[in-house]
Amino acid sequence: MNDVNSVSFGPTVDTLSNAIAGADMQQTAIAENIANVNTPGYRRQSVSFKDALAAAEGDSSGDDLGMLTNSDRQFALGSQAAPQPFDPQVQVDTTDKMRVDGSNVDVDQETAQLAQNSGYSQTMAQLLQVQFMRLREAITEQTH
């Protein structure tokens, strides 16, 4: 997302826009799974964009943020890794066959994920909206 525009509005905007882009990829994968719900032998797809998001924040474990150090005399608590570029990948789930026709799509699971992903994306969009509102207040010195 960063290379699209050279102007950066700060790490919060970058993270939130990455989250929305990841949720959009996830939505595409879920739509693909639901469209192929009656296709024999189809393998479900998923996007682990939250891991990619954590890696972009410099966290490899994906559940806790590590403390950064800038000297070898400091203690590093938690896991820490260099921030990676945000690059979520579409993964094909080849593990288990749960249906007679060889497909592993569970339409209930996909619908639940659809609702979850949509809620996540709308929350991130709302947060981004609030962040831009704050930036606008800073630019206009809160003169409405």
Added chain:
Amino acid sequence: MGFYSSVEISASGLSAERLAMDVIANNIANANTTHTPGGGPFKRQLVVFAQKPGGAPETAGDPNDIEKLGQGGVEVLGVEQDQSPDRLVFDPSNPDADARGYVHYPNVSVVKEMVDMMAASRAYEANVSAMQEARNMTNAALNILRS
């Protein structure tokens, strides 16, 4: 990845399920048809679904490599005939009866068609909700510009 790619995928699902619905309706309508242009009774028809390659260019292509099939939605490869045997009904008075007195009726089971129709209908609804959620997400993203 296009702005509306997930909507297009859901749309491919909608048209595929609608075609399945048309074929099922045709099967039910012809459940007792004993004459066809090709001769013999009507044969039950089945829709063959396949995942459509395409979508994201970096993942599209090689249909033999399931890892690289990409996200193009679903497509209908064709409508095939069910080759199971005809339903035989003993009715010597029927003008279509054969030498042994049996009438060859289509291999259509209306109960089975009803079950298939419900499956296609539910899959259609699932695609509609996927499309609605994609629209909600797009609306939320467009609302960032407002305020």
